[in-house]
Amino acid sequence: MSLSFALPGLLWALAAIALPVLLHLVRRERQHKTVFAALEWLDPRQRPRRRLRLRDWLLLALRVALLVALALLLAGLQRDEAPGPARVVLVHPALPAPAGLAAEGERWQWLAAGFPDTVAAAPSTTDAMASLLRDFDATLPASTTLQVRLPATLDGLDAAPLQLSRPVDWQVEDVSPGSDAPPPRAPLALAVRGAADAPSRRWLRALHAAWQAGADAPIEFDADGEALPPATVVMAWTDANPPDEGTLDWAAQGGTLLLDATTPWPLERTPVALDGEGWLQGAGHGAGRVLQWRQPLSPEALPAMLEPTFPGRLRAALQPSPLPARADARAVEPGVGAAAPRPPPQPLDAPLAWLVLALFALERLLSLWPSRRVPA
Known part of the structure; x- marks a missing residue:
């Protein structure tokens, strides 16, 4: 753990600790002149030497400590790393909850959204497992070890x-959640906008019918171009004029x-070839x-439109196959290379404020104590 300051420039306020020291140095006690005869025989040129002396050391220390605490509060003293557990065990929801109790300094959590404690019921699904692991790693203190x-x-x-x-203690158990079959590709719907008399429209209709193979994915024609389809639908623009701002x-x-x-071409970026087909x-x-x-x-x-494989190849270009989201756990064991986590600093404003109040109360109490001869 280390300490830092949110506003280090305000540490100049520490210079104020010179004020109580100077006040204690120049403070004079009340003196009463008493005349007695023996003084008449003293040489007036002989005077006792004066020394600067500090009095009321405890009161001075309280005032200096009060100003130091105020300066630290203004500068935003904060703790850079919050204390965390010595070890965290993340358990995939497909596995049974760990038996027994966690050891001292150890924490068991489900590898799921929110990372609930394993004393709760296991979540039903785990979405974006890789992203969850990266996010959880970024929130852990650097000194915490991780087992998955x-x-x-x-x-x-x-x-x-x-x-x-x-480094992660990567524990793989022989349990496979669900089927290994890849998810089916969703039907590809097509929306056609632009000029209603464009010759490409009839070819788009034929291509859409060929690649659908009976799937329920409609093709929609709208010459006005006012109704925009969902983002999952491919929009074909069949007009000699560039698309409007709403379409872009x-x-x-x-x-x-x-x-x-x-x-x-409506964009500032120059288009590039996207496939080897041309x-x-x-x-x-x-x-x-x-x-x-x-x-x-x-x-x-x-x-190439006359080739029987053209519709399928075109669909693959318009709707790329989804990236594989399932793999052998042993083959994806994480490496070490991500940036070290930097948890958000923990401000110490509350304890510093209480310290300032306590020091101020003690300073006032000591300064106004009835037994003091001279109020400070």
């Missing part, structure tokens, strides 16, 4: 390698916009993307 208990097959993975900031905003929010070959070009736009046919959509300009 998992089934043999993991769900909720992503494309990024699993790297944490600390829809794509930026996660949609896929497919432009006709005759449509002017059919499409495009660029990312916000959370979505804008694609464009490189040739007009017709058999004369694009002979």
